[in-house]
Amino acid sequence: MDTQVEEVNGVKEPLSKKQKKKLMKKQKWLETKQERRKKEKLKMKQKRAVAKAQGLSFGPDRKKLKQCTMSGSSCKQQIVVDMSFEEFMMEKDIGKCAKQIHRSYSANRRVDNPTQLYITSFHGQFKEILSKNIGYSNWDLHYRTEFYRECFRKEDLVYLSSDSDNIIDKLDESKVYVIGGLVDHNAHKGLCHKLAVENGIQHARLPIDEYIVMKTRKVLTIDQVFRILLGVTQGKSWKDSFLEIIPARKGATDKDGSPDNSEEEQVEDASKSSSCNSVSTPSAETDVENGNEVSAPKDMETRLENIEHTDPSL
Template identity: 50%
Template sequence: MDCTSGEQVSEGQAEEGNSAETPISKNQLKRLRKQKKWLESKGEKRKKEKEKRKRKIAEARARGESLGPTRKSLKENSMKNSACKIRVVIDCSFDKYMNDKDTMKLVKQIQHCYSVNRRSANPLQFYLCCSDGKTKERLDRIGDYKNWDVNFRDDPLWDVFEREEIVYLTSDSPNVLTELQPDKAYIVGGLVDHNHEKGLCHRLAEEKSVSHAQLPIGDYVKLNSRKVLTVNHVFEILLRYTETGNWENAFYQVIPQRKTVKLEVEKNTEPSDCIESEESEDIIKCDKNVQDIREENEDSKPKSETTL
């Protein structure tokens, strides 16, 4: 092969089939080799993962552990057969506010929403309003998502639901949600933005003149940060509430412990028996130990006292 002056063809370029006119850097060559190696080992890795999964299932069965619902029973847990008629919608119209990595995270959260809903005895009526964009493109790569038990809509949610039906869920709303009603459609903003676009969903609801509300988190839980949860957390909280009818249980089942501080207690009520902070338990134990030591000291009457 003849090369003109100033052009260099590396060994890696020849291996990857690149022409001399488009030289690639060492980092690009490294990534190409890494990708090639991954593709070659992909089938073997999947085979090992499948064998590992089968082994874990066999071990769990041997221990008599529950393996969860079967595929047959999951097919019966459809939205059509569900006694729950509460509609929850993920609004996927925020592609322009997210980069590719955040879009990927959103799709994973949507997958999680579908997973928990499918495993519920009475699934929510799950809607996904997703017009053409990065989120739709990412879903198309999954391949089988069109077979999900989900109501897919290509139109904006404003064209799918009546304005008086819509309740947009946003932590910036002054209204607090107290119950879920089957004649309403509860909208969850499909946005992963790391708090870069604060108040966006609230402003959108105001512009469209639709109702908005926030979950009653402040009545039960104190968070370490703003009252902003992931899409799948909000979805699952709504699902757990429909199962139990109890916001407190729903929050503590779903919200990660690292995000919570303590249970909010009303002024004229006793503290909840079901949840007690570790700090409170330590204080009670400490007070009891101090009292026991004082009683022992009183009985023995030592010559010198130790200050605790």
């Protein structure tokens, strides 16, 4: 007879049938992780060979990617994802934050001049979940265990919040833009803005309403917010960056009525997002992905190099 137990508040209790099934699924996933990665690498190698033989592009060159680092970048814009909201999220939502940060990292390393991307309050469950990505410690990211206010001068900080009355018209490299790493199912509406005000931190929203019209709620994920900022740092206009990144299903059009022709983002479902993104712009206290995993960036090199190893039991 199975006598598996779990410890709750120092007391050992028998596992339920559902808990046992979940534990077995997790163990099986961990045992086969390396083998799955080998198969995926082989599959990508074969696809690269076919693409090369046909003269087709197969994503960015890996050698070039290794040369495009934050330290060698001419872009010194600092962007922070504040992961100090762990107590407000369930484990599965922390996992969603980790996936969105994974996609942000992937986008950053694929531009010629990456931004300076920081993850603060890097510890606890979030660190444990992110560590399931093989080689995460080698990612070109600035990991900080400290709270974001301990890492930068207070006067340089600008917390992004859709509840703010302040509008960013252009990015300032002397400022540090902070994205709230919170997926909360609208349970903590306005939390980031409230905390920024209480702590005397500057706050602002992105100028979505000033450039585009959307048919749905203006709800964005952590990685969408980051990629919009990234696009602007690379020389794109706010309008072009919005229309490129905001999913086509949201029916985004510019003020002149031109539709969003981006197809890349249609896979990303950001319905029922965090409360702080439900107004006019995106703090990234962000999206609940309706229980569906969102795919990593589409180019094959990303799929090979940044395979998501998120525990399926989450």
